[in-house]
Amino acid sequence: MQWLPASLQSPLWLWLLGALAIPLLIHLLRRSNPREITFAAAHWLRQKPQQNWKRLFLRDKLLLLLRLLLIALLALLLAQPLLNRDAQPEKSILLVDPRMERAELREFLDRNFSGDETFTEIFWLQARPSPIAEQRPPAPDLWQTLSALADQAAFRRAHILLRSDNNPSGRGLFKFSPHWQWHAVQQSGSGDDPNAPRIALLGDGPAWLEPVMRQWRNTAQPQLALQQLTTTAAADAESLDWLIYDTPGPLPESLHDFIRDGGLLITDQRVQPAAAVDFVALETEPGEILQAAAIGRGSWLRYRHDWHGEQFFRRADLPRRLWQQWSAQDWALQSRSRANWSIDAPPGIAVPDTDVPPAARATIERPLLVALLLLLALERLLALSGAMRFDARKIGEQRD
Amino acid sequence: MKLIDPLTLASTRDLAWLSRHIAEGMLLGVQHSQRRGAGIEFQQYRSYEPGDSIRHIDWKLFARSDRYYVREAEQESQMHVCIVLDTSASMAQPSFAYPELTKLQYARCWIASLCWLLHNQGDRFSLLALSDSGIRYLPEGQGEGHHRRLALELEGLEAAGHWPGESRLASVWQYFEQPCQVVLVSDFFERHDNGEISAFAARLHAAGRPCLPLQLLVEAEETFPFDGELKIRNPEATGILEVGAQQQRGDYLRAFAAAQRQLAARFAGQECPLTSVAIEQPLEQSLRRFIDAHARVG
Numbered sequence: 001m002q003w004l005p006a007s008l009q010s011p012l013w014l015w016l017l018g019a020l021a022i023p024l025l026i027h028l029l030r031r032s033n034p035r036e037i038t039f040a041a042a043h044w045l046r047q048k049p050q051q052n053w054k055r056l057f058l059r060d061k062l063l064l065l066l067r068l069l070l071i072a073l074l075a076l077l078l079a080q081p082l083l084n085r086d087a088q089p090e091k092s093i094l095l096v097d098p099r100m101e102r103a104e105l106r107e108f109l110d111r112n113f114s115g116d117e118t119f120t121e122i123f124w125l126q127a128r129p130s131p132i133a134e135q136r137p138p139a140p141d142l143w144q145t146l147s148a149l150a151d152q153a154a155f156r157r158a159h160i161l162l163r164s165d166n167n168p169s170g171r172g173l174f175k176f177s178p179h180w181q182w183h184a185v186q187q188s189g190s191g192d193d194p195n196a197p198r199i200a201l202l203g204d205g206p207a208w209l210e211p212v213m214r215q216w217r218n219t220a221q222p223q224l225a226l227q228q229l230t231t232t233a234a235a236d237a238e239s240l241d242w243l244i245y246d247t248p249g250p251l252p253e254s255l256h257d258f259i260r261d262g263g264l265l266i267t268d269q270r271v272q273p274a275a276a277v278d279f280v281a282l283e284t285e286p287g288e289i290l291q292a293a294a295i296g297r298g299s300w301l302r303y304r305h306d307w308h309g310e311q312f313f314r315r316a317d318l319p320r321r322l323w324q325q326w327s328a329q330d331w332a333l334q335s336r337s338r339a340n341w342s343i344d345a346p347p348g349i350a351v352p353d354t355d356v357p358p359a360a361r362a363t364i365e366r367p368l369l370v371a372l373l374l375l376l377a378l379e380r381l382l383a384l385s386g387a388m389r390f391d392a393r394k395i396g397e398q399r400d
Numbered sequence: 401m402k403l404i405d406p407l408t409l410a411s412t413r414d415l416a417w418l419s420r421h422i423a424e425g426m427l428l429g430v431q432h433s434q435r436r437g438a439g440i441e442f443q444q445y446r447s448y449e450p451g452d453s454i455r456h457i458d459w460k461l462f463a464r465s466d467r468y469y470v471r472e473a474e475q476e477s478q479m480h481v482c483i484v485l486d487t488s489a490s491m492a493q494p495s496f497a498y499p500e501l502t503k504l505q506y507a508r509c510w511i512a513s514l515c516w517l518l519h520n521q522g523d524r525f526s527l528l529a530l531s532d533s534g535i536r537y538l539p540e541g542q543g544e545g546h547h548r549r550l551a552l553e554l555e556g557l558e559a560a561g562h563w564p565g566e567s568r569l570a571s572v573w574q575y576f577e578q579p580c581q582v583v584l585v586s587d588f589f590e591r592h593d594n595g596e597i598s599a600f601a602a603r604l605h606a607a608g609r610p611c612l613p614l615q616l617l618v619e620a621e622e623t624f625p626f627d628g629e630l631k632i633r634n635p636e637a638t639g640i641l642e643v644g645a646q647q648q649r650g651d652y653l654r655a656f657a658a659a660q661r662q663l664a665a666r667f668a669g670q671e672c673p674l675t676s677v678a679i680e681q682p683l684e685q686s687l688r689r690f691i692d693a694h695a696r697v698g
Contacts, residue, residue, distance in 0.1 A: 034629030034642060040490035040503075040589055041621040042634035042641055044655040045648055386627060 009080035016075035023067040066379040073375065077368045092118075093158040095125040095149070096132060099139045100163050104185055105132075108161060112183070125149075125160065142167050143174060150175040150351045159183060165343045174341070174348025182343035197264075197327070200227040202235065202255075203246035206268075208313035215319045237261030237298065242326060250274050260296025264329050267300070268307040282325075290325060299329050403682035409509045410500035416551035419512030426513075426684055427520060445469040451548040470545075479581055480524045480540050483511050484611075485557070486586030486597065487531040489635040492559035493587070495679050496620040503616045506679040507585050508554040510614070512547070513687055514583070519547050527553055528575060532568055533561035537575060562636055563596050576604060582611040588663055588674075591636060598666050605670045612694050613667050614686075615676040621656065622678065624649050 008014070039045075096105055113119065123129030124137050127148040142162070149155045157179045165184035201209065213226050229235060235243050235258040243263055245255060248270035256274065259265050279291035279302065289304035305312050315321070341347045404422055412418045448457060448468030456470045491504045515525045519542065526540035527550055538553045564572075576582070582604050590597050601611040620626070626645040633640050660676070667674040673693050677686040 030628070034631045035626075036631040036633065036640070037496075037626070038493065038635055039620075039632045040493040040587060040635055041652075041656060042632050042637070043589060043591075044652050044659060045632060045641055045643055046651065 007082050009082060011079055013075055013078035013080075016078060017072060019071050019075070020068055023064060023071065027064045063379065063382050066375060066382065070372065070375050070379060073368060073372045077365065077372060081364055081368075083364050092120055093155060094119040094122045095129055095155065095158050095160045096122060097139075097142070097160075097162045098124050098126070098137050100161065100185065104163075105161070108183070108185055119159065125162075129155065147173075147175040147348075150177050151356050153356050156180075156353075156356060161185070162343060167341060174346065175351050176346045176348060178350040178352075180346075182346075184343055196224050197241035198227065198239065199224055199242045199244065200229045200235065200240045201244045201246070202229045202232060205244060205246050206307045206313070208307075208318065209244065212319045212322060216323070219319070235263070237263040242266060245271060247271070256295070259298040259300055262297040264298055264326065265300045266326060268303040268305065270306065271302065273300075292329065301326065301329060403684055406495070406498045406501050406680060406682075409683060410498060410502075410505055412509065415508055415512045415555055416548050419509060419516050419547075419551065422509070422513040422683060422687070423516035423520070426517065426687065444472050446472050449545075449549075451552055452545040453548075456545065479518075479521075480526070480578060481515075481518055481581045481583060482526045482528060482540070482575065482609075483515070483583045483585065484528045484530060485511065486563060486584075487529045487536075487557050487559050488562050488586075489560050490587055490589050491616070492635060493618055493621075495618045496625075497680050501679060502559070503587060503618065503679055504557065504559045506683070507616055508557070509683055510687060511583075511585060512551050512554060513683065514690075515547055515550050517687075517691075519543065525550065526575070526580075528572065529553075529557050530564055530569075530572070531559070531561045532564040533558075535564065535568065535572060540578075540580075562591060563600075565596075569600065576607065576609050580609055582609050583614065584611050585614045585616065587617060588613070588615050589636070595663075595666070598663060601667070601672075602670065605672070610672055611670070612672050612690075613674045614690055615663070615674055617676060617678050619678045619680050624652050624656075 100108075109119075122132040124132060124134070125142075125145060126137050126140055127145050129149070130137065146160075149158075156177045158177075159181045161183045163184070164186040165182070209226070213224060216224050227240070229243075232252045232254045235255055237258050238261075240258075240263055243255070243258060244266045245251075246267070250272045251265075251267075251274055253274070255265060273293075277293045277295065277300065279293045279300075282290040282292050291302040291304060293300045293302070303312070307313070402425075404418075408418070445458065445461065446469065448470050452470050458469045458471050461467075461469045485507055487504065491507065492502050494500070494502045511527070518525045522542065524540045524542040525546070527536075527538040529536040536553065536557065538550055541549070582601075584597075584601055586597055588597055601613060604611045624645070626649075628645055629642070630645050631640050631642050664674045664676075675686070675690045675693050677689070
């Protein structure tokens with residue numbers, strides 16, 4: 001019954017609709033058995049040819065309609081319909097990310113909604129939104145909060161104000177309402193580029209790394225920021241994409257796990273694998289030997305030359321070349337599966353309107369009852385006015 | 401004045417008594433110095449006939465002859481009224497409001513009451529019932545006994561057949577050879593457009609026998625209050641007419657009113673205004689209307 005804007009408490013009574021056949025039958029039977037009378041003045045009547053189908057529904061159409069309506073209404077009344085009421089659509093609600101400062105919020109409201117379009121209610125964005133006047137709640141997990149709000153009818157059409165238009169995603173499926181209107185104070189680009197790989201350095205690092213990073217910032221390449229890690233245990237494929245490892249010796253087990261979890265490890269030949277690894281030689285440029293190995297979901301990129309050597313970095317195109325070599329690994333795939341989402345295209349599943357339990361339900365018994373009584377009165381009036389044509393005259397005569 | 405209920409008219413078993421009751425009610429306050437019973441001048445002895453009042457039996461003569469004789473007196477009468485009653489099948493039409501009451505029954509009561517009034521005036525009256533299934537004639541006479549005979553005759557009438565044709569009517573004309581007033585009681589529903597009943601009245605009128613018409617109708621004939629599908633049986637025709645009442649009502653009422661106007665005009669031309677009576681109306685009223693319309697008679 002999803003297509004109905006109402007639900008029935010006792011749909012069993014709808015069988016009563018079968019009783020619609022009764023007045024219909026009576027009507028048809030009465031029609032097919034015309035009253036037979038003796039009428040001496042029949043001389044002045046003329047037999048008019050009539051089509052049978054036309055006569056079928058000629059008499060008492062209004063009365064029949066009323067009686068059908070009466071029965072249908074009675075069945076409906078007994079079935080006890082509940083009318084779904086949507087949350088008032090004219091009410092506009094703003095849900096505010098609790099990480100927002102009040103000043104930021106005020107500025108946002110002044111800038112975007114200074115006209116007659118204002119919000120009737122403003123809440124903190126929470127699984128159970130509390131009014132903005134109350135104390136600021138702790139910053140929620142957006143992923144879970146929005147999923148919880150997606151099928152609440154009261155907030156189906158809310159405006160949602162986030163601090164940033166890019167947010168880290170959670171692990172599960174994200175549910176959202178297709179009617180939400182998104183706002184963000186911080187536009188992407190001002191902060192970290194979400195599409196840029198996150199690079200970390202473990203160890204001292206080659207001497208060319210810092211100038212290369214500086215040079216990258218001036219190009220159109222994605223903006224990279226170099227993180228400095230201190231221990232191998234800090235390497236985590238969740239928070240890092242690329243790791244530059246510059247400590248000679250065998251590869252630590254934790255870094256091996258980093259690769260297996262999907263990271264890209266970049267080393268030179270001084271780093272030895274603990275177990276046998278199948279390296280494939282990549283001939284990106286003549287004279288330069290680069291090895292790559294796929295381990296688990298990630299890969300290991302190893303330069304055969306010593307990258308502290310002078311011939312490795314004394315080249316004008318070093319940054320571009322490095323970017324090419326590094327990003328030629330499965331970067332495109334990784335970038336796409338980055339656990340970030342943007343308000344322009346919320347990932348996950350839009351909750352359809354039909355899945356939303358209605359905000360309020362109202363019984364409509366009273367208007368139905370009134371309509372039933374009115375119809376009944378009208379029906380009796382019509383039916384009796386026909387029958388009373390004789391009676392009225394008879395009574396009038398007796399009174400003389 | 402308490403009017404007689406149509407149901408009483410319909411269910412009466414003593415027409416003579418009822419008509420006397422009605423007529424006496426109408427004559428309340430009328431001063432009349434009429435003698436009862438026998439006349440002023442003795443005319444003849446006549447053998448007793450059923451319907452004669454036993455008060456008129458000459459008991460002395462009975463003692464002598466062991467037979468019932470009735471004294472009859474010479475009575476001067478102003479008028480002879482011949483009542484012609486149409487007993488064609490259409491007169492069996494019952495009222496729709498009181499299905500027990502037919503036009504014929506109403507006519508019986510009405511005629512009997514009129515005749516009692518005539519009797520009170522000392523007038524003579526006769527009855528002629530016309531139908532092609534049988535013509536009944538009660539010769540003219542006067543007095544209470546004659547009235548009782550008239551009531552008997554009326555009670556024996558049945559409504560059947562049509563208005564008699566020319567050939568059957570030929571035998572009727574002899575009854576009008578003596579000067580008389582004619583009261584014609586019918587529904588005036590004529591089969592042919594030439595109007596056989598009004599033609600009969602016109603012929604009487606031409607012969608110098610003024611014909612006072614009383615038309616009996618049922619109310620439904622004037623208003624056509626039906627709706628829905630109807631199967632209509634015409635008592636004087638074969639076959640059944642199937643009509644939708646609502647579609648027919650307008651046409652019917654127009655045609656019926658036109659026919660009524662035509663009929664009324666025809667009688668107005670003979671200076672005998674038509675009295676149309678719905679049988680649902682109280683009999684006293686219709687009798688009064690009829691008498692008022694023909695003040696010469698009343």
